[in-house]
Amino acid sequence: MTFSICVREEYTDEDGDEQTRFGVAVTTRLPSVGTMCPFASENGAVATQSLVNIDLGRKGIEYMDDGLAVDDALQSLLNADDGAPQRQLHGVGAEGTFAFSGEECSGWFGHVEGDGYTVAGNLLTGEAVVDETAAAYETGAPADGGPADAPLAERLIDALAAGHAEGGDKREELHIQSAALIVETTEDPPVDPYFNDLRVDATETPVADLRATYERAVEGYEMAMDRYEDAYDEDSTDEAE
Numbered sequence: 064m065t066f067s068i069c070v071r072e073e074y075t076d077e078d079g080d081e082q083t084r085f086g087v088a089v090t091t092r093l094p095s096v097g098t099m100c101p102f103a104s105e106n107g108a109v110a111t112q113s114l115v116n117i118d119l120g121r122k123g124i125e126y127m128d129d130g131l132a133v134d135d136a137l138q139s140l141l142n143a144d145d146g147a148p149q150r151q152l153h154g155v156g157a158e159g160t161f162a163f164s165g166e167e168c169s170g171w172f173g174h175v176e177g178d179g180y181t182v183a184g185n186l187l188t189g190e191a192v193v194d195e196t197a198a199a200y201e202t203g204a205p206a207d208g209g210p211a212d213a214p215l216a217e218r219l220i221d222a223l224a225a226g227h228a229e230g231g232d233k234r235e236e237l238h239i240q241s242a243a244l245i246v247e248t249t250e251d252p253p254v255d256p257y258f259n260d261l262r263v264d265a266t267e268t269p270v271a272d273l274r275a276t277y278e279r280a281v282e283g284y285e286m287a288m289d290r291y292e293d294a295y296d297e298d299s300t301d302e303a304e
Contacts, residue, residue, distance in 0.1 A: 065091040065100060066184030066192055066231060067110035068200060070221050071155040072215060082250045085155060088219035090242035090269045092232040097243030097262030104128055108152035109137065113168045113185045116144060119152050127156050134161045151182040172234075177201065182222075186232025199225035216246050216258055220274050227270045242269035244277075253292075257284045285292045 067089035076082050085108040087101040100152045102109045102120035107127040111120040119140050133156030141163060153162035153174055162174040162181045173190060175197050176184035182193045182200075200222040205211040211218065223242065232240075235300035246259040258280035263272045 065089055065096065065110075065151075066182070066187060066196060066223075066226050067100060067112060067153075068180060068219060069106070069108040069110055069154045069160075069214065070200065070219065071160075071179045072205060072210070072211070074205065076250050079249075082248055084215055084246060084248040084250075086215045086219050086244065086246040087154075088223050088242070088244040090223050090227065090231065090273075091242065091254065092234045092237040092240050094239050094241050094265040095262075096241040097264065101243050103244050103245040103247045105247050107133055107136075107154055107156040108245070108247070109133075109152070110183065111150065111152050111181065113151040113165065113172070114146060114149040116146060116150060119144065119150065123152070123154060132156055132178040133159050137163070138163045142244070145216055151183050151185055152185045155179060155181060179204075182226075184226070186234060190213045190234045191229040192226040192231055195223045196226035196230045214246075214263070216244055216259070216277055219244050219246070220270065220277060223273070224270050238267050239265055240267060240269040241265060242273040244273065245302055252286070254284075257281075257287075 072084050072085045085103050087103050087108040087110050089096050089100045099115050100110050100112050102124045104124050109120045109123040123137050148165040148167040150165045157193050160176045161178050163173050163300050168185045171187045171189050182197045184193050241264050243262040258277050261276050266272045268281040300301035
């Protein structure tokens with residue numbers, strides 16, 4: 064019922080320190096996918112889908128926050144899940160990737176793993192959906208650890224758009240759709256960017272609406288920082304006046 068992408072990228076912040084960012088984006092032909100499927104922290108990103116078990120995503124992130132590698136964290140959860148043949152679970156950690164598609168998922172289903180990313184989907188029009196999602200991400204990804212041409216949230220939307228253009232979720236009779244993205248980083252900015260945690264819960268154009276929401280959120284963040292940056296820096300409402 065879903066396709067999604069999880070990403071890990073290393074980068075250098077404005078102070079010259081090495082940082083890591085994690086992102087996950089997902090869309091489906093059901094409402095409120097952002098409440099069920101995508102999970103991320105400064106230690107990893109996970110998507111749980113097909114017959115969704117939210118605990119696989121929530122606990123997967125908790126395990127990685129406790130120091131487990133992504134493959135150990137997610138495989139241990141699947142080993143304890145009687146419904147594993149009906150699950151799709153994939154994600155990235157600080158040093159690896161993991162992707163699983165149970166044999167009882169509904170076709171077309173499958174996944175791909177690349178350098179620092181995973182893509183998976185089920186109930187899709189075909190394999191091209193995940194292939195094009197992956198290809199779009201690779202096209203925009205930073206080369207050799209260099210700077211990216213666009214923020215990760217924007218590039219995750221581009222990746223979803225590429226998969227959506229190939230047909231995406233095949234259940235055309237379900238017109239109420241949704242999409243979501245989350246980006247987390249090891250960097251600690253004074254204010255978390257508003258555009259790094261977004262959901263479109265009920266729409267007929269989920270990816271286009273997610274992009275529009277992202278663009279407005281970026282605009283709002285920039286306006287807020289222009290007006291309140293001193294207040295954020297000083298952690299004082301006195302500076303906001």
